[in-house]
Amino acid sequence: MKVLFAILLLFFIASPSLVKINAANDLCFNVFQYGAKGDGVADDSNAFLKAWQDVCAAEDTPTLFIPDGSTFMLQPVSFSGPCKSATVNVVLEGTLLAPGSVENWDWTTSRNTEAWIQFRHINGLVVYGGGTIDGQGAPWWIKYGKNDQDRPRALQFSGCDNLQLAGLTHVNSPKNHISIDSCNGVAVSDLYITAPESSPNTDGIDIASSSNVFIDRLKIATGDDCIAINSGSKFINISDISCGPGHGISIGSLGKHGEFGSVEEIYVKRCTFQGTTNGVRIKTCPGGTGYAKKITYEDINIVGGYNPVIIDQAYEGSIDDLKRESLKVSDVTLRNIRGTTNDKESITLNCASVGCTNIVLEDININSVNGESSASCINVQGTCNSCNPTVSCLN
Ligand SMILES: *[C@@H]1O[C@H](CO)[C@@H](O)[C@H](O)[C@H]1NC(C)=O
Numbered sequence: 351m352k353v354l355f356a357i358l359l360l361f362f363i364a365s366p367s368l369v370k371i372n373a374a375n376d377l378c379f380n381v382f383q384y385g386a387k388g389d390g391v392a393d394d395s396n397a398f399l400k401a402w403q404d405v406c407a408a409e410d411t412p413t414l415f416i417p418d419g420s421t422f423m424l425q426p427v428s429f430s431g432p433c434k435s436a437t438v439n440v441v442l443e444g445t446l447l448a449p450g451s452v453e454n455w456d457w458t459t460s461r462n463t464e465a466w467i468q469f470r471h472i473n474g475l476v477v478y479g480g481g482t483i484d485g486q487g488a489p490w491w492i493k494y495g496k497n498d499q500d501r502p503r504a505l506q507f508s509g510c511d512n513l514q515l516a517g518l519t520h521v522n523s524p525k526n527h528i529s530i531d532s533c534n535g536v537a538v539s540d541l542y543i544t545a546p547e548s549s550p551n552t553d554g555i556d557i558a559s560s561s562n563v564f565i566d567r568l569k570i571a572t573g574d575d576c577i578a579i580n581s582g583s584k585f586i587n588i589s590d591i592s593c594g595p596g597h598g599i600s601i602g603s604l605g606k607h608g609e610f611g612s613v614e615e616i617y618v619k620r621c622t623f624q625g626t627t628n629g630v631r632i633k634t635c636p637g638g639t640g641y642a643k644k645i646t647y648e649d650i651n652i653v654g655g656y657n658p659v660i661i662d663q664a665y666e667g668s669i670d671d672l673k674r675e676s677l678k679v680s681d682v683t684l685r686n687i688r689g690t691t692n693d694k695e696s697i698t699l700n701c702a703s704v705g706c707t708n709i710v711l712e713d714i715n716i717n718s719v720n721g722e723s724s725a726s727c728i729n730v731q732g733t734c735n736s737c738n739p740t741v742s743c744l745n
Pocket of ligand 1: 586587617
């Protein structure tokens with residue numbers, strides 16, 4: 351027994367990554383122990399699910415360990431809780447790979463067809479490790495185009511309180527890369543998310559019905575919103591994001607099909623929008639109800655691209671729709687937003703007739719590549735302190 355212990359001890363000391371993991375965690379469940387092949391071809395889903403059963407049943411901070419240097423092909427999988435331990439680690443050092451063609455996706459072991467990899471109802475989930483999640487989206491983009499109902503997202507966290515996600519690379523999701531819904535207490539940091547600029551609806555991160563979400567130090571270059579903050583989101587802090595190409599960091603769209611939408615207490619700071627079709631964006635659909643309030647964007651750098659600052663309450667409608675019922679947009683502060691856009695118009699505030707109120711702009715300096723830029727606004731009440739371009743309807 352003593353000899354075995356000594357051998358194990360030596361093994362851990364000799365292997366730095368294992369030392370790190372085992373120092374923090376009592377129990378490590380390696381997917382290879384459950385029959386995973388890690389050759390990028392064989393279906394490793396069942397091995398992962400079997401390992402997950404043991405992880406989820408273990409006490410004392412277990413770890414699902416996915417080693418470096420291997421690629422694991424997974425069919426759609428759902429890792430479900432609640433789990434026994436208050437903290438559950440997933441250490442992803444290797445690569446997770448989706449099936450290579452739409453026809454080869456097999457949904458039989460998953461609970462839903464909305465996500466490739468889903469984590470649900472797991473509190474204290476910590477996912478990290480430097481690995482890659484490759485959604486092999488290209489055949490989906492070709493087959494379905496903009497028709498996003500038919501495409502799955504790559505990674506979904508649903509009902510996971512006290513979630514941490516850090517240090518991974520996410521590439522080529524069939525739809526949005528990461529979806530966070532119904533989670534309270536989330537920390538996301540140091541991710542790299544990338545898909546081609548032309549890929550449809552490949553948002554970086556979508557947040558909905560979640561609160562106390564902290565997102566920090568991401569590099570996102572995809573075909574749609576870098577981050578989208580959807581209904582039911584509140585107390586969301588986002589900082590140090592490099593976004594582009596992409597569609598900016600968006601609130602909404604809210605109020606689609608006449609729905610109620612609500613978003614409040616959103617703080618976005620120290621972000622760069624490089625070559626994005628939009629930058630700072632709030633979008634609501636005509637006919638919706640609810641509100642978007644207490645929103646601050648500050649210390650924003652604009653490098654090329656279009657629509658650097660836009661509130662659009664006629665989203666997916668026309669300018670005539672601004673007369674219709676609408677969500678209320680209020681208490682929005684845009685501070686220290688600088689740079690150069692490819693657009694002639696750099697600030698667009700298209701508010702519904704109910705009006706956007708207390709819209710505060712401070713230290714805005716946005717030029718167009720062709721010289722000065724312009725601003726337009728409808729139904730806006732607020733102030734502008736040191737604004738280039740000047741915004742005529744603000745005091
Ligand atoms: C979130 O941002 C707001 C505004 O900058 C700040 O007051 C608050 O302390 C931040 N929350 C955390 C936990 O960092």
